[in-house]
Amino acid sequence: MALDALRRGLGEDRVLADAKTREYYANDIFWQPGIPPLAVALPQTAAEAAAAVRLATEQGFSVVPRGGGMSYTKGYLPERADSVVIDLRKLDRVVEVNADDLYVTVEAGCTWEKLNAALADTGLRTGYWGPLSGVNATVGGALSQNSAFFGSALSGTVADSVLGVTVVLADGTLVTTGSGGRTGAKPFTREGGPDLTGLFLGDNGAFGVKVAATLRLWPRPAEAGYLSFGFGSMQAMAAAQVEMARTRLVAEGFGIDRTKAEHSASVNRISDGLKALGAVASSGKSLLEGVKSAAGVAAAGANFLKAHAYTLHIVTEATDEAQLRKGLATLSAIGRRHGVEIQNSVPMVMRAKPFGPVRGMLGLNGERWVPIHAVFPLGEAQRVVDANERFFAEQRPIMERHGIVYSVMSMTVGAEFFLEPAFYWRDEITPLHAASVGHEVVKPWLDRPANEEARAAVAQLRRATQDLYVSLGGVSWQVARDYPFASVLKPETLALLQALKRAVDPNDLMNPGSLGLRRGGAAG
Structure with missing residues (x-):
């Protein structure tokens, strides 16, 4: 059989080819159904991973790497039926x-x-x-x-x-x-x-x-402080974010609209603040201060976010208390110039338990979720926000027709302005969602039928958004097989990239089609 060499090299238990496994690996968070792989290899060492790749490519199989499965850009979805997915999660030392x-x-x-x-x-x-x-x-x-x-x-x-x-x-x-x-x-x-x-x-x-x-x-900085602000417009929030970014005082921060606050299960887990009491208390400079902070989190919940069209949540860090107070004062002054200061429980809870369950990959009531993003120069933020708002105002009829809810998040990343719209809609729950979020969580929605028409409309909206961001000079990171990349490179840059691809992968077997690179040098 075609997989015999792979099984002999890795062992029977390291190569899965049953129908259920293959179907599971044919989906990511958004794109479904895809092409099932021929098999899934589960190496446990770097040497085994190398053997898996060599044994697969010697047979002419293409190789597709996979990590935690949190992607929505076809990055780990096979393009060919003769693909072997290399699941690397057992290489975890x-x-x-x-x-x-x-x-x-x-x-x-x-x-x-x-x-x-x-x-x-x-x-x-x-x-x-x-x-x-x-x-x-x-x-x-x-x-x-x-x-x-x-x-x-x-x-x-x-x-x-x-x-x-x-x-x-x-x-x-x-x-x-x-x-x-x-x-x-x-x-x-x-x-x-x-x-x-x-x-x-x-x-x-x-x-x-x-x-x-x-x-x-x-x-690791000794001190951390938290700030949140409310704004009447996306333009005001973006202005604050850009001004804060230039101070180099923000460790991380993100802005969301009211819709995101209402629909995001990740944001709304703040309402469960009492459960985070111990973690928040331990993050304070003293136990008493931490307990008071945690009590404020529990009392405030997440409802206060909905009083503002947009809210911004900031973490700043410092080496000592004096430096922290100075940084907080600077950032607070910027935020209050553009908006109003509000309860800071969102960044506090997220820092207290940064890696919570991935509940946010579904909406509050089990709606499917998928984002789209690009980054822009800081100085372009206002122009980009204006264009984004005009674009989505024009898309309102298609979203209303298919029951698609739009929300938006923004961040600054170094000297870049990051914009991430997201879409929520009612659709079937896939095995990937159930395994990631938890079967008990998704149980109420497991009988929800597929909504292929709405999903196709979301795909259409995402592509149109990608084209908009390219026209504004934006750059997207998670290229995979989703975002425009090879098609928007200058010819000389694309030619160099294709030459490098041919040099390291002459038979086009390493995640073929990724980055829009195709056999023979054509851009997809």
């Missing part, structure tokens, strides 16, 4: 924490929750330290898609924290980039010659399967 040289090496299947737990007693942290979905999302997945949230306002995306990666090439060769790829050198720097690390970041496995990464560590 924290290999080395080097406190003296300030780096950590971790296997690609390690979740952000596990990595942060391993660093908890060291007083150290990576600059970017995970997405909200960090209980499931893996380090390798974040590197393949790029990612931002915790720590990102100051430290940028996950790519900015990477010193080097170890990847499996199409022929099964294991290659390490950065100084870790030198003979006799530690993986302490990304520099020293061409930046090969960057080739494998944001590539969705088109150039190689990541099995490990080394990230820079920094001392």
Whole structure:
């Protein structure tokens, strides 16, 4: 049989090819149904991952890497029926924490929750330290898609924290980039010659399967403070975000509209503030102060968010209390110039329990959810917000016709303005949603029928939004097979990328179609 070599090389229990498993791996958060893979390989070491890739490509099978399954951009969905999905979640070790040289090496299947737990007693942290979905999302997945949230306002995306990666090439060769790829050198720097690390970041496995990464560590700030503000318009909130970003005082922050506050289960878990009492209390500078803060969280719930058209939630960090007070005063003055200061329970609770259940991948009443995003220069924020509002005002009839609810979130990531509209609609609950969110949670909605018409309308809206953002000069990170990429590159840039792809993957077997790259050099 076609998979015999793979089974002999990895073992029967490491290669799954039953119909139920194959169907499960044919879906992501949004795109369904896809093409089931031929099989799913579950390596437990880097050597086994290399063997899986080599054995698959020797048979002419294409290889598709998969991490925590939190993607919505077809990144881990096969394009061909003869695909082997390499599920890397069993490669989850924290290999080395080097406190003296300030780096950590971790296997690609390690979740952000596990990595942060391993660093908890060291007083150290990576600059970017995970997405909200960090209980499931893996380090390798974040590197393949790029990612931002915790720590990102100051430290940028996950790519900015990477010193080097170890990847499996199409022929099964294991290659390490950065100084870790030198003979006799530690993986302490990304520099020293061409930046090969960057080739494998944001590539969705088109150039190689990541099995490990080394990230820079920094001392964890001693103090954290929290601020929230309400605004009457998206323009006012964006102005505050941009002004705050230029101070370099924000560790992470995000703005949401009233609709997001009403429909997001992640935001509304703040109403459950009493359950977070212990965590919030322990995060205060004293137990008494923490308990008072937690009581305020429980009393406020999330309803206060709905009094404002838009709300912004900020975390700032400092080395001591004096520096923290100064930073809070600066940020508070900016926020009050554009809006009003409000209860700060949202950022407080999210920091107290950063990696909660991934309940936000469904709406409050089980609605399906999918976002779309782009980043822009800070100075373009107002122009982009204006264009975005005009666009979605024009799309209102199609959304009303299909029962699609629109919401929007914004952040600053380093020197970039990040805009993320999202859509909620009623549709069937897939096995992926049930496994991710929890079967007990989705039980009331399991009999909800498929709504292919509304889902197609959402896909149409997403594509139109992507085209809008490209026309505004925006850039999207999680390219996969979803966002425009190869089609919008300058010809010379695309030609270089295609040449690199042919060099490392001459038979187009590494996640084919990802990044819009096609066999023969054509852009998709």
